Amino acid sequence: MTAKIEGLKTKKKVLENPPQTIQIKIQRRERPDKSSYWETFEISYRRNLNVISALMEIRKNPVTKDGKKTTPPVWDMSCLEQVCGICTMVINGRVRQACSALIDDLLIESGSNVITLQPMSKFPNIRDLKVDRSRMFEHLKQVKAWIELDGTHDLGPGPRMSNDEALQRYAYSRCMTCGCCLEACPQYHDNNYIGPQAIAQARLFNMHPTGRMNMQERLEGLMGEDGITNCGNAQNCVKVCPKNIPLTKAIYETNRDITLNVLFGWLKK
Amino acid sequence: MAVSKKMKIVVVGGGLAGLSATMKIAEAGYDVDLISVVPVKRSHSVCAQGGINGAVNTKGEGDSPWKHFDDTVYGGDFLADQPPVKRMCEMAPQIIYLFDRMGVPFSRTKEGLIDFRRFGGTLHHRTAYAGASTGQQLLYALDEQVRKYEVAGKVTKYEGWEMLSLVLDSHQVCRGVVAMNLQTLELKAFPADAVIIATGGPGLIFGKSTNSQTCTGSAASACYQQGAKYANGEFIQVHPTAIPGEDKLRLMSESARGEGGRIWVPRKKGDKRDPRDIPESERWYFLEEKYPAYGNLVPRDIATREIFQVCLDGYGVNGENQVYLDLTHIPAETLNRKLGAILEIYEMFVGDDPRQVPMRIFPGVHYSMGGLWVDYEQRTNIPGLLAAGECDFSIHGANRLGANSLVSCVYGGFVAAASAVEYAKNVERKETETNGIYDSEIKRQQEINERIIKSEGPENQYKIHEELGKWMTENVTVIRYNDRLKATDEKILELMDRFKRISINDSNLWATQALPHARQLWNMLELARVITLGALNRNESRGAHYKPEFPERNDEEWLKTTIAEWSAEGPVFSYIPVDVSLIPPRKRDYSKPKEK
Ligand SMILES: Cc1cc2nc3c(=O)[nH]c(=O)nc-3n(C[C@H](O)[C@H](O)[C@H](O)COP(=O)(O)OP(=O)(O)OC[C@H]3O[C@@H](n4cnc5c(N)ncnc54)[C@H](O)[C@@H]3O)c2cc1C
Numbered sequence: 001m002t003a004k005i006e007g008l009k010t011k012k013k014v015l016e017n018p019p020q021t022i023q024i025k026i027q028r029r030e031r032p033d034k035s036s037y038w039e040t041f042e043i044s045y046r047r048n049l050n051v052i053s054a055l056m057e058i059r060k061n062p063v064t065k066d067g068k069k070t071t072p073p074v075w076d077m078s079c080l081e082q083v084c085g086i087c088t089m090v091i092n093g094r095v096r097q098a099c100s101a102l103i104d105d106l107l108i109e110s111g112s113n114v115i116t117l118q119p120m121s122k123f124p125n126i127r128d129l130k131v132d133r134s135r136m137f138e139h140l141k142q143v144k145a146w147i148e149l150d151g152t153h154d155l156g157p158g159p160r161m162s163n164d165e166a167l168q169r170y171a172y173s174r175c176m177t178c179g180c181c182l183e184a185c186p187q188y189h190d191n192n193y194i195g196p197q198a199i200a201q202a203r204l205f206n207m208h209p210t211g212r213m214n215m216q217e218r219l220e221g222l223m224g225e226d227g228i229t230n231c232g233n234a235q236n237c238v239k240v241c242p243k244n245i246p247l248t249k250a251i252y253e254t255n256r257d258i259t260l261n262v263l264f265g266w267l268k269k
Numbered sequence: 270m271a272v273s274k275k276m277k278i279v280v281v282g283g284g285l286a287g288l289s290a291t292m293k294i295a296e297a298g299y300d301v302d303l304i305s306v307v308p309v310k311r312s313h314s315v316c317a318q319g320g321i322n323g324a325v326n327t328k329g330e331g332d333s334p335w336k337h338f339d340d341t342v343y344g345g346d347f348l349a350d351q352p353p354v355k356r357m358c359e360m361a362p363q364i365i366y367l368f369d370r371m372g373v374p375f376s377r378t379k380e381g382l383i384d385f386r387r388f389g390g391t392l393h394h395r396t397a398y399a400g401a402s403t404g405q406q407l408l409y410a411l412d413e414q415v416r417k418y419e420v421a422g423k424v425t426k427y428e429g430w431e432m433l434s435l436v437l438d439s440h441q442v443c444r445g446v447v448a449m450n451l452q453t454l455e456l457k458a459f460p461a462d463a464v465i466i467a468t469g470g471p472g473l474i475f476g477k478s479t480n481s482q483t484c485t486g487s488a489a490s491a492c493y494q495q496g497a498k499y500a501n502g503e504f505i506q507v508h509p510t511a512i513p514g515e516d517k518l519r520l521m522s523e524s525a526r527g528e529g530g531r532i533w534v535p536r537k538k539g540d541k542r543d544p545r546d547i548p549e550s551e552r553w554y555f556l557e558e559k560y561p562a563y564g565n566l567v568p569r570d571i572a573t574r575e576i577f578q579v580c581l582d583g584y585g586v587n588g589e590n591q592v593y594l595d596l597t598h599i600p601a602e603t604l605n606r607k608l609g610a611i612l613e614i615y616e617m618f619v620g621d622d623p624r625q626v627p628m629r630i631f632p633g634v635h636y637s638m639g640g641l642w643v644d645y646e647q648r649t650n651i652p653g654l655l656a657a658g659e660c661d662f663s664i665h666g667a668n669r670l671g672a673n674s675l676v677s678c679v680y681g682g683f684v685a686a687a688s689a690v691e692y693a694k695n696v697e698r699k700e701t702e703t704n705g706i707y708d709s710e711i712k713r714q715q716e717i718n719e720r721i722i723k724s725e726g727p728e729n730q731y732k733i734h735e736e737l738g739k740w741m742t743e744n745v746t747v748i749r750y751n752d753r754l755k756a757t758d759e760k761i762l763e764l765m766d767r768f769k770r771i772s773i774n775d776s777n778l779w780a781t782q783a784l785p786h787a788r789q790l791w792n793m794l795e796l797a798r799v800i801t802l803g804a805l806n807r808n809e810s811r812g813a814h815y816k817p818e819f820p821e822r823n824d825e826e827w828l829k830t831t832i833a834e835w836s837a838e839g840p841v842f843s844y845i846p847v848d849v850s851l852i853p854p855r856k857r858d859y860s861k862p863k864e865k
C-alpha cells in the first residue's frame with residue numbers, strides 16, 4: 001500500500017525552544033470579484049497544533065496581529081485525517097492538506113515562526129482559502145470514471161483477481177480529488193488540460209477486467225484538445241501527490257493504450 | 270395520482286446511505302435531487318477504515334447470515350428491533366458482491382476471492398476490506414455510479430447546499446425541503462414527492478470526536494424539531510482506540526486489533542520505561558486476561574469501559590489517559606499490506622512508527638446508535654419522510670459492532686429507495702404547488718437567518734460549542750451519573766439561553782461559515798438535550814449506556830426503545846416495545862464463547 005515501507009523510522013524531529021507565539025499570514029479575498037490582500041494573525045504556541053487548529057483559534061476571535069478587528073477567515077474542512085481532500089491549500093508555498101500540516105514541522109522546516117496560507121491558485125477562489133474544484137469532478141465525467149453494470153441486483157461476485165492486481169488498482173483508487181497535482185502542474189492553467197488526476201482515474205478503470213470493456217470510450221475522453229498530449233513530463237504531480245499515486249506511470253501507460261488503440265482500433269473499424 | 274408531473278425524490282446527504290439510495294432510485298428510472306453540504310465524494314463515509322461485514326464464509330468457519338444476525342443483536346444488548354437486522358445480514362453478502370462488481374479493490378485471498386478479516390464482537394472472519402480505507406473505496410464506487418446517472422440526467426446534485434428544514438403541509442405530510450446555498454446564502458425550496466434524510470451522525474455535539482466536521486446531526490435535529498420522532502438518542506458509541514488531537518480524535522481502527530493488535534499497560538503504575546524495554550511478564554494485557562474468549566476483540570462498549578477504568582485506577586501509560594495498542598510483534602510487511610492507511614495516519618499525526626513502537630491511544634466519541642425513528646421500511650413517522658444511514662436509529666441497538674455501519678448504511682439506503690419510490694408513486698400532490706407552503710417555509714427560514722445575522726450580543730458561538738462539547742464528553746459518554754446528567758441538562762439550557770446573545774462576528778455574508786455554524790449549533794443543543802435526558806431517564810446499564818448506580822441490564826423495566834418528541838418546553842419522552850420476536854434476550858458474557 002505504501003511506497004515508503006521498511007525504513008526504521010522512530011520518533012521524528014522535535015521542535016526545540018518553541019517560540020512563544022506563531023504568526024499566521026493569510027492571503028484573503030472577500031469575494032471572487034474583489035482583489036486579494038494579506039492579513040497576519042498571532043496565536044500563542046502550543047504543542048501538537050496543526051494548521052486547522054490554528055485557523056479554528058483565529059476564527060474564534062478574528063483580530064489581526066495589529067489589533068484590528070476583522071472577519072473570520074474562511075476555509076473548507078471535513079475529515080481532518082487527509083482522506084476527504086477538501087482542506088487543500090498552499091502552505092508556506094507548498095500545496096498540501098491543512099489538517100496534516102503540523103505547526104511544529106512547519107516551524108522546523110522554515111526556521112521561522114511565520115506560516116503563510118494561500119488558496120490554491122489554479123481554481124476559482126471563492127473567499128479567502130476556499131476554492132471551487134468542481135471542474136475536477138467534471139473531468140471524471142469526461143473520462144467515464146466508472147464501471148458499467150448490468151444492474152445493481154444480485155449477480156454474484158465480480159471477476160476474480162490476484163491480490164497484486166487489486167493492490168495496483170488500490171494505489172489509484174485512493175485519489176481524493178484534492179487537486180495538488182493540478183496546482184503543481186506547469187501545464188495546467190485555466191482548465192486547458194484535463195490533468196494527471198483524471199488520467200489516473202481512467203487508468204484505474206481501464207485496469208479492471210469489466211472496466212476494460214469500455215476502455216475505448218475512456219481513452220477518447222483523453223484525446224481531445226485538453227487531453228493527455230498536454231503533459232509536458234515535468235513530473236511535479238507525482239512529487240506533490242499526498243497519496244503517493246503513481247501518476248507518471250498512469251500517464252505513460254495510458255499513452256501506450258492510446259497508441260495501441262489508434263493503431264489497432266482504427267483497423268478494426 | 271401524480272401522473273401529470275414527473276415524480277421527484279429528494280435525497281439529503283451523499284454519504285454511503287444517501288448515494289446508495291440515489292443510485293437505486295435513478296436506476297429504477299426516477300429523478301433525484303441530491304443535496305449535500307460537501308461534494309458527495311468528500312462525505313464523512315470516506316473516514317471508515319476497517320471494513321464491511323457480510324457472512325460469506327470464505328474461511329470455512331461455518332459462518333452464516335444467521336450468526337451475523339445473532340452477533341449483531343447480542344452485541345447490541347438486545348435493544349434492536351430484530352426483523353430488519355435479519356434482513357440486513359441476509360443482504361450483506363450480496364452488498365459486498367455488488368461493490369466487488371463496481372470495482373472496489375478489495376483485498377484478495379490466494380485464489381483471488383475477496384479476503385475477510387476479524388472484527389470485534391464475533392469469532393468469525395466476516396469483514397471485507399480494501400486495505401485500511403474501506404469506507405473511502407466504497408463511497409467512491411457509489412459516487413462513480415451516481416456520476417453516471419448524473420451524466421444521464423437522472424440525478425441533479427446540489428453540492429454546497431445545506432438543508433435547513435422540511436416543508437410540511439397542513440396535514441404534517443412532507444412535501445420537500447428548504448436548503449441554503451453556502452456561498453450566496455440563497456434559500457431554495459426543493460419540492461419532492463418523498464424525501465430521504467441520509468445526513469450521518471451527530472459526533473460534533475461532543476466537540477472533539479472521530480467524526481468529520483460535517484457530522485453535526487443538524488439535519489436530523491431539524492426533522493426532530495418539526496415532528497419526527499428521535500429514538501434511543503442516549504446510545505452513543507465511544508470507540509476504545511483513538512488518537513487524541515487538538516482538533517479531532519483520530520480513529521485507530523478496530524482492524525488493528527482484528528489483525529492481532531494487543532492492548533496493554535505496564536503492570537507497575539507510572540512505569541516510565543520505554544515500552545520496548547518492558548518484558549512480557551511486566552505487561553498487563555487486561556482485555557485478554559478478563560475476556561479469554563474474545564480478548565482484544567470484545568465489543569467496543571466493553572473495551573472502552575475497561576480502558577477507561579484502567580486509567581482511572583492509575584495504570585495509564587505515564588499516569589496519563591492512554592494505553593498501549595501494540596502491533597510491533599507483527600511483521601512490517603503484513604502490517605503495510607493490511608493496515609497501511611491507518612498506520613500512515615498515526616505516523617503523520619503522532620510521529621512514531623507503529624511498526625516499531627506501541628501506539629498510545631484512548632477512547633473517543635465515535636458513533637450514534639440512536640437517530641430518527643424509522644419503521645422496517647425506513648419510513649419515519651412523518652409521511653413522505655424517510656431516513657437511512659447513521660442518522661436513523663435502527664439495527665445497532667445499544668451498541669454497534671465494528672464494520673456493521675457501512676453495511677447498514679447501504680442496506681438502509683436500498684430499502685429507503687424502494688419505499689420512497691413506492692410512496693411517491695401513490696402520493697397525491699393535491700394543491701401543494703399552489704397553496705404557498707414552499708414560500709412560507711422559505712420565509713420562516715429567512716427570518717431565522719436574519720435574527721441570527723442581526724444579533725449583536727457578547728456571546729461567542731464557537732465558545733458555546735466548545736463548552737457543550739466539554740460537558741457532553743465529561744458527563745454523557747462512558748460512565749454516567751444521574752446528578753451529573755441533570756447538571757449537564759441545566760448547562761445545555763444555559764447555553765441555549767446564551768445562544769440568543771451571540772454575534773456571528775462576520776460582516777461579510779458571502780460564503781460566511783459563521784451563519785451555518787450558528788444554525789447547526791442551535792440544532793446540536795436541541796439534540797444534546799435528547800441525548801442527555803434520555804440517558805438520565807434510563808436507569809439501567811445496557812451496551813454503551815453505563816451507570817454505576819444501576820450496573821445491570823434491566824429487561825423487565827428497560828427492554829424498550831426511547832422515543833423523544835420535540836416540544837417548546839423540551840423533549841417529551843415515551844417508550845415503545847422492542848421487537849425481540851426472533852432471538853429471545855439473554856445475558857451478554859464475552860468471557861466465554863457465545864452460547865447459541
Ligand atoms: C473514523 C471512522 C471510521 C469508521 N470505520 C468504520 C468501519 O470500518 N466500518 C463501518 O462499518 N463503519 C465505520 N465507521 C462508521 C461509518 O463510517 C459511518 O457511520 C457511516 O459512514 C455513515 O454514513 P452515512 O451515509 O450515514 O453518513 P455520512 O457519510 O456522514 O454522510 C452524510 C452526508 O450528509 C450530508 N449532510 C449532512 N448534513 C446535511 C444537511 N443539513 N444538508 C445537506 N447535506 C447534509 C453530508 O454532506 C454528507 O454527504 C467509521 C466512522 C468513523 C468516524
Ligand code: SF4
Pocket residue numbers: 174175176177178179180181182196197200240241242243244245247
Ligand atoms: S492524484 Fe494525488 S494529488 Fe492529484 S487529486 Fe488525486 S490525491 Fe490529489
